Each structure stands twice: as structure tokens, then as C-alpha cells.
Amino acid sequence: MNTITGEKPAFPAGTASTSTIAALPVALFGSVMGLTGLALAWRSAHAHFSVPSWIGAGLGWMAIFAFVAVTAGYACKVLTAGTAVRDEFNHPIAGNMFGTPLISILLLPLLLADLSLPLARAFWAAGAIGMSVFAWFIVSRWMRGAQQPVHATPAWIVPVVGMLDVPLALPALQWPRLHGVAMFGLAIGLFFALPLMTLILSRLMFQEPMPESLRPSLMIMLAPFAVGFSAYASTTGHVDDFATALYMLMLFMLAVLLGRLRNLPACSTFKVSWWAVSFPLSASATAAIRYASHSPNRYTDGIAIAVLVIATVVIAGLLIRTLWGIARGELRAVMT
Template sequence: MEAARPAVAAAPAASTTLSYLPVGLFGAVMGLTGLAVAWRLAHQAYGAPAVVGQAIGALAIVTFAVLAIAYGIKAAAGWSTVRAEFSHPVGGNLFGTPLISLLLLPFLLADASLGLARLAWVLGAVGMTVFAWAIVTRWLSVRHTPAQVAPAWIVPVVGMLDIPLAAPALRWDGLHGVMVFGLAVGLFFALPLLAMLLSRLITEDPLPPALQPSLLILLAPFAVGYSAYTTTFGHVDAFAQGLVMIMLFLLPVLLARLVHLPACSPFRVAWWAASFPLAASAVTALRYAAVVDSPVMDGIALLILGIATLVIAVFAVQTLAGIVRGRLRELS
């Protein structure tokens, strides 16, 4: 009986620690999965070491499993905390990150277990559609102030655009209509949301320093949109090229937001919001380079891949160091 007391006493402490676990940390899974796909493409096109993409992919799967268990414990220990997080006008949009992770993981799972890959995709596609309906209903039912409009609002849109991406890897017939559905809904809502975000950024106070990396989410509709469009229709036309060119124009502008960030703001897990847009940009650049067969585009694609790899590596080291030191609350 005496030996059992320390374990009982430790349980509330563990629960308290996990109560600070933000759902947006699933953005790490998105970034790692996207980076693994990018390194796969680099291996196919340029002979980059295959082990790099394999290692990053394995890390993405393990990260998803750990976060799913940890967030499940958080939900079981304090459902009111999760409900409050979902009700937040900005943070609630980040509940799309675990669903997007499920839509991306089939890239990594299909070769090992097609059944598991299909299950993850179905859960992600159905969950993402229901989540998008809920968020759009909230937008139309609740009055929001301009200051509440944030880059995180794009997450549900990006989630719908992610539905077509891994569909070919599932080797299922009859998914074309679902792919068109996700692509159409995502692109339809991307345009007004981007206009609202630009208006908010131009006319309102700047985002706090710790949230500056989330501005890279503005890249996602173009980077993911290109991959979703070409995957759905199987060719690169003028519209697809336009998406790539907008992405390449915005990327240097938004990367500049990261240069001075370490000096003005300590690391926060919210910075992971920049990981998937960077990884998706690398994937798009590599795919486009394979089509246009241009040495300049090859160089640009490899440069973006290098930047994405470096940024995500820094985020991973900072996150792991903070968790080991018990600073999850400060990082959140």
C-alpha cells in the first residue's frame, strides 16, 4: 500500500502537464510527413539518400502515435479544457491538424499496410469534411472581429485540399468525385479567406512575434492546391502553373518573417504552423521541377527543400528539449 502512494500522487501531475498540450502540435506530424514526401521526390529525381526520407517518415508516424495517446489522455482527464480549446475563435481551427495528419499518413503507410493507410484516409476525409462543415457554420453564425481573423483560419481549407493528395496511393477506384469535392471546396474558400487575412494584416495591428511563423500558412492554399489539382486531373496546365508562381512569389516575403524571430521571441510550439507550408512548398517545387525540366527550377526546388529541412530540424530540437526540461506549459 505504501509503495502505491507515489504512483497515485504522480497521476495528477502528469495530467496537469498534458493539460497544456495544444492540439496544434499535430502540425509537427504534418510538417514531418510533408518533408518525408519531399525527400522521397528528391531521391527519385536527384538520387538523394533514400534513408533520409525513410527516417523522417518513421519519425512522423511515431510522433502521431505519441501525440494521439497524449491528447487522448488530456481529453479523458479534462474534457472541458478540450471543449474550451475547440470553442476558441482562432485555436479551434487547429483541430483540423490531426485530421490532416490522417490524410497525409497514407503516403507513409501504403507500402507497409494498405489496409491501415485506407483506414487513416477514410477517417481523415470524413472527419475533415465534418470539421469543415462545423467551422463554416461557426463563421456564418458567430460575429467575429477583424482582429480574430488569423492564418489558422486557413487550416480547414487546407484540410479539404489535402483530401485528394494520397488517394492514388490507396489504389481504390471511384475516388475521383471525392477528390474533386475536396479540391473544389478548398479552393472556393481559400480566395475569400486570403482576402480577409490580407485586409486584417494591412489594416490591423501586426501579429505578436510568437505568431509570426503562422503567416507561412498563407503559402498552403497555393502549394497544396497545386499538388491537389495535378493529382486530381493528372496534368499541369496554366492554372496549375499559376499556383506555383504565386507560391514562389510569396515564399521569400514570408520567409523574411522568420529571420529575426529567434531574437525577438522565444520558441513556441505555435511555430510548427510554418512547418507544413514549407514542406508542401518543397514538394510542389520538386514536382514542378520534374515537369518543366529546368536547371533553375531544380536549384530552386533543392533550395526550398534545404530550408524546409533546416527549419523543421530546429523546431524538432527545440520542442524535444523543451519537453525534456518540463517546459511544455511555457512552450504552449
């Protein structure tokens, strides 16, 4: 079964390795997003809690390695299984996940800026342009009509609300003249978050329950608030009442969604689609630490530590289980 759509994929004839490559979902870039987000969260923890800096640095290198590995794997899929890529792109649910490599490219400059500012700026420019074009394409496709209510899943948040990732790296890139671009990404992301969250909640309330393979994607519903908080703070340069409201909404949604997902390991076998929980959790940790820095007290610090621990434990578990599956030759099984 396809871990994003709940449908059985059709692989081109060929060797087992070819079929495995054809099964590689573009959503696996969610692992890059999760590792990058966790590295940034631990960097923030170093600044606020004085934890060792090597934790964030080590996670950053892991994120860069994961990006190279997943990019190479998906490039092989493009070259050897073009039909599978085209079908994935045209699918009303899976197609939205093509925003994950673009978001990865927007996040990596936060890690690359200390290594090479020109390289970080080049990555960000490619990601910002690509994300804007992709968001335009997806919104245009939605407006052509013929969308099915059952397809309104959290994956729909990725291509347009993903524009909230555009402003995040700009302070590190030392590009103050691009404030208008930051506002562009912030405005689009926040505006489309409202109708999309309404559609998704309506689908969850009035349609059949989501398939087990799609349940990890529920955590994506955290992103508009967690990333929205960080994007707003990065764009405006301060934390005001609106940013605080986004933070409070993030905490509420985190409590709701953790309750929904706590039994996931018992009801669904491991799939790489579980990585969908990683970036929203790590983004929530970063937002919580940033808010604790703005309003330091034992409550905000305690919340920040708790969210960071949850994100770290979950992502460590996902990484260990993924590597264990690869070592046991289960790569295709955990992807399909």
C-alpha cells in the same frame, strides 16, 4: 500565454503533470504534418534527384512515431482535462487548429500505403470524412455571424482549405473511382482560399500587428498554393497552366513570408506554435520538386533544392529545440 490565442489559459486544479497535459495544444499535430510533409518531399527528391531513399523512409517513421506520441498525449488531455479541450475547440482562433489531426490522418496514408494498403485506406477514409464534417461545422459557425475581424488569422485557413489534402493520397491508394471525392476536396479548398486570404490580408493591413506568438502561423498562408498545386496535379494527373500559376504564387508568397519570419528567433521565445511553419515549408518543397520533374532545368532544380534545404533545416531545428525542451523539463513552458 496561449501560443495560439495570445490569452492566458486556465488549468484545472491538480498536479503539475495534469496542468502540463491541460496545456497541450491540438496544434502540436502540426509537427506530425511537418514531418510527414518532409518525408514526402525527400521521397520526391529520391525520385527526381536520386538522393538516398533511407532519408525519406527514416523521416516517415519519425512522423508515424510523432503521430502516435501526440495522439496519446492529447487523448490524455481529453480524459483528464475535458474543460480545457472544450474551451480550445470553442475558441474562434484555436478551434480551427482541430483540423491539424485530421490533416495528419489524411497525409499519413501516403507513408502507410507501402506498408499496408488496407490500413492506409482506412486512415484516409476516416480523415476524409472527419475533415469534411469539420469543414462543414466551421463554415456553419462562421455563417452564424458575430465574428471579430481581429480573429481572422492564418489559422482560419486550416479547417476549410485543409480540404485540399483530401486528394493527395488517392493515387497511392489506387482508388481511381474516387475522382469525384478528389474534385470535392479540391473545389472546396480552392474556393474558400480566396475569401479567407482576402480577410486575413485585410486583418494584417488594417488591424494591429499580430502578437509574437501568432507570427509563425503566417507561414500557413503558403498552404493554399503549395498544397493546392499538389492537390490539383494529383486530381487532374498533369501540370498545366493553372498548376503553374499556383506554383508561381507559392514562390512569391514564400519569398514574402520568409522575409517576415527571418527575425522571429530574436523577437520571440521558442514555443511549440513555431511548428506552424513546418508543413507549409515541406509542402512547398514537395511542390517545387514536382514542378521541377515536370519542367526540368537548372532553375527549377535549383529552386527545388533550395526550398528542400530550407524546409529540412527549419524542421530539424524545430525538432531539436522541442526535444531539448522536453529533456530540460520545459514542456509546459514551451506549450503555454
